[in-house]
Amino acid sequence: MIPTRYANQDVGLLDRLFNNDMFHRDFSETNTTSPSVNIKENEDRFGVEMAVPGFEKDDFNIELNHNKLTISSEKKEEKSHIEVERYTRKEFSYQSFRRTFTLPNTVDGEKISAEYKNGVLCVEIPKLEEAKPKPARQIEIR
Numbered sequence: 001m002i003p004t005r006y007a008n009q010d011v012g013l014l015d016r017l018f019n020n021d022m023f024h025r026d027f028s029e030t031n032t033t034s035p036s037v038n039i040k041e042n043e044d045r046f047g048v049e050m051a052v053p054g055f056e057k058d059d060f061n062i063e064l065n066h067n068k069l070t071i072s073s074e075k076k077e078e079k080s081h082i083e084v085e086r087y088t089r090k091e092f093s094y095q096s097f098r099r100t101f102t103l104p105n106t107v108d109g110e111k112i113s114a115e116y117k118n119g120v121l122c123v124e125i126p127k128l129e130e131a132k133p134k135p136a137r138q139i140e141i142r
Helices: 013-018
Strands: 037-041 045-051 060-065 068-076 094-102 113-117 120-126
Touching: 045 068, 060 113, 068 120
Parallel strands: none
Antiparallel strands: 037 045, 045 120, 060 068, 068 094, 113 120
16 A cells, blocks of 8 residues: 655645544534424313524523514624634534424414523413313213
8 A cells, every 4th residue: 555645745634634524514604403302282272392502691682573483592602812822623603593493373472481401492482271181071961
């Protein structure tokens, strides 16, 4: 086997590894993803759980407009002119997403609440009282 010589001997092993076709991807400056969502329902409410690790609670915008619940986020990495480390490749700098859910008419939009904990955004959507199942009752015959 003949050892391969590179034209630029200053190219490091990591540079060669990440410039290989297997790792070469064309990432734009924006990275728009759609986070995974679980939707659950019980007798009293609907629940939306969204996996969004690495965010802060202030990064989210939750809006209800005509029975459409929109959860979005736009997170930009602050640019600093102080260069402490030299990056071989830097691909993450901006994240955003937007998910919209059409809610049924049976929800109480005034009581929707949200909590962000351990990388999961949980949105609780209570049902209207008249939409909740009623217990069986005995009807008297006259």
